[in-house]
Amino acid sequence: MRGRGRHQRFQRRGLHFGPCRRSTEDRMFGGVAGGLAQRTGIDVTVVRIGFVLVSLAGGFGAALYLVLWLVTPMEGTGSIAARATRDRRGILLAASFLPLLALTAILGHVVALGFVSSFGWPLFVAAAALVLIWRNCDEQERAWLHHVADPIIRIGVPSEHRWRRLVARCALGAVLLVGGTTTLVLGHPSRAVLRPLGGALLVVAGFAVIFGPWWLSIARDLVAEREARLRAEDRAEMAARVHDSVLQTLAMIQRSADRPQRVVQLARSQERQLRSWLFEGEVRGAVGDGAVTLAAGVQAIADEVEPDYGVPVDVVTVGDCPLDEELRELLGAAREATVNAAKWSGAPMVSLFAEVEPDRASVYVRDRGRGFDPGSVGEDRRGIAESIRGRVSRHGGRVAIRTSPGEGTEVELSMPLAGAPR
């Protein structure tokens, strides 16, 4: 719109005299003044004072500064405006200031304070430009903006003196409100100002009703977008850590290439580490007795049994709930069943499946190994089976073992849940 027209004119002039660039070294905000100073040969302080003076005239200087910031390329990079044209949400956000501008103009007119409306346009342009700059500048510049804006943002950050500050702020606000209203009413030529003032309030309410939801949705979108960006940053950081650790393991594997067992062990332990990093939430970082939920406990079983017996344990969990005493017993039995499968079945892997339903938690331990005849088991196996069975049924749970020679074994353990699951 306005910004683009300016942009073209600016570029044409730029072509004529050689390009103008925002300065990277001589900058207080966007480096615009520094760039202009370099371009024209005028001292940078003079340019800055010029901007401040023009700003006093209806805020025009600030708007001009921000628009120049938007359209002038930084030394070595493109202009922010080029990127901003693709930022639909940012443009929408900038446009959402329009109703605010209209509102300001109407209010200024109603209370017959001309300077309010004259501030409106530059303020709108400045705010819109600032939004587009903030959303589209590169990381480096955003960091710089943060640095500049930090002291201002800090005002809103809760601190230990929150209450005292809140009271102070409310008191100050109330004084300003009462003072301003009084000045308006008393200072106006006629007391009849009260009526337009009431009208103005209605207009404000109208705008709020019409545009309020829209503004809210924009704000929500922005929050969501910000969160997504933070997560992406977290991921990148994680990736760096992960790659480093993988490289080290790979180096170790190369050195132990002649010892297959060691290689497998290294690979498995690296895999476990990666999984627990990447899906920390699912594993919840807790191992063994430290586990606080069923899913974490089941994962812990796999993490313990795998290296001890060299058999991969594939874990699938559906749902989760906090551990209580009964569920710990269930896990203990599941651990024994898993150890049995890893130790005796001869299967290349063991499947461990845990499911939490509203009224019960179940764990299935399955292998495709040699299986056994439940009717004629050796004393040792029978003992283990009894200990699994006894342990679970003592706490109100149920155990079912399905097996036959050559068919593998599946142990089903389930426990009714005392309370509602999480």
Added chain:
Amino acid sequence: MSKRTRPRVFLVDDHHLFRAGVRAELGDSVEVVGEADEVAAAVELIGEREPEVVLLDVHLPDGGGQAVIEAVRVEHPDVRFLALSVSDAPEDVIAVIRAGARGYVTKAISGAELIEAIERVADGDAVFSPRLAGFVLDAFAGMPAEESPASVDPELDQLSSREREVLRLIARGYTYKEVARELSIAIKTVETHVSAVLRKLQLTSRHQLTYWAANRRLV
């Protein structure tokens, strides 16, 4: 299944070593018609060679496996995709399935199992690994139908109890054959149930699914 001609397979993975490994493992059981290591090249070559099955890495630079499926599907709806991944982040897996993949297996899968999965996908069936079955059960679990009143077809938003049973068995580590035996049904019926679940997963409009995935996204 043994009578069929060798499926024409295309590999997409950004790790050269992994592609070479898969190629070696597949051996002569399939015909590998090409491979690619990035989205744009994959889309172009798949369009050109028209394989039956694309083995697709979930994680690729520039948009992931999802981007490949979306781009290829427009002009070549017959090409089927089987997702492969080391990372089991549920939201990534669900995203690729919802984009149109016919199944999902982890890279730890053995060669024989992978070949079976490829043939199954080539035949138009769905391939559910235990983990995917777990994700799906989790995603559809405990979500009563009234939570999505705007849904076009409430049928799509819930699994039938039979489908749940099948998925549970798969999650427990059962093969399709073992599921069929356990439930005393034909393998074909198991395949039908699994395909129905896949369809629901792809078509359901339930917000819950995205909400669930977002919730699980912890890193």
